[in-house]
Amino acid sequence: MRWVVFLRAVNVGGTNRCQPALIAKQLAKFDIVNIGAVGTFVVRGEVSESALRAAFARKLPFKCEIMICPARDIIKLTSKDPFSGQPSGPNVTRFVSVLAKGLRARPPLPLSLPSDDEWLLKIIAIQDRFVLGLYRRQMKAISYLSRIEKRLGVPATTRNWSTIQKVVQILKDTSA
Numbered sequence: 001m002r003w004v005v006f007l008r009a010v011n012v013g014g015t016n017r018c019q020p021a022l023i024a025k026q027l028a029k030f031d032i033v034n035i036g037a038v039g040t041f042v043v044r045g046e047v048s049e050s051a052l053r054a055a056f057a058r059k060l061p062f063k064c065e066i067m068i069c070p071a072r073d074i075i076k077l078t079s080k081d082p083f084s085g086q087p088s089g090p091n092v093t094r095f096v097s098v099l100a101k102g103l104r105a106r107p108p109l110p111l112s113l114p115s116d117d118e119w120l121l122k123i124i125a126i127q128d129r130f131v132l133g134l135y136r137r138q139m140k141a142i143s144y145l146s147r148i149e150k151r152l153g154v155p156a157t158t159r160n161w162s163t164i165q166k167v168v169q170i171l172k173d174t175s176a
Contacts, residue, residue, distance in 0.1 A: 007039025008065035008157035042170045067098045094161035097131040099154045113144045
């Protein structure tokens with residue numbers, strides 16, 4: 001089975017520093033593709049989730065949440081445009097937060113912070129372990145990303161929608 005691995009809170013603000021490209025090389029037996037510097041990996045080799053989690057944990061010089069999703073879940077997430085009809089442009093970023101586990105109860109959506117009228121962050125959908133949303137490109141907006149975890153009660157790691165699309169492209173390129 002193919003997997004997508006997301007490391008939480010690596011290479012942010014000078015803490016939890018690691019070299020994702022080096023980790024991918026060290027775990028080459030799993031046929032891993034590194035996506036950028038924030039800890040996103042496509043795993044194309046055959047490996048169990050537990051063996052993959054243990055291998056990543058051994059390569060990290062610190063403890064962090066390791067979110068592992070079946071590749072099919074990421075492909076399903078992108079099969080329809082979840083951002084259709086939502087604001088877009090240079091001042092709005094589309095994102096996906098990957099949850100460490102599924103939610104017991106979902107909040108009413110859309111969830112806009114700080115308010116519906118003057119939102120800086122808006123959660124528009126929750127699909128399985130994926131929280132989809134938008135944030136405005138303003139310094140204050142970043143602080144609202146950490147509130148997603150607090151609001152939902154589950155650790156999460158956030159990626160730009162374009163990163164998720166890149167993951168899917170790699171998955172599709174390798175399945176042909």
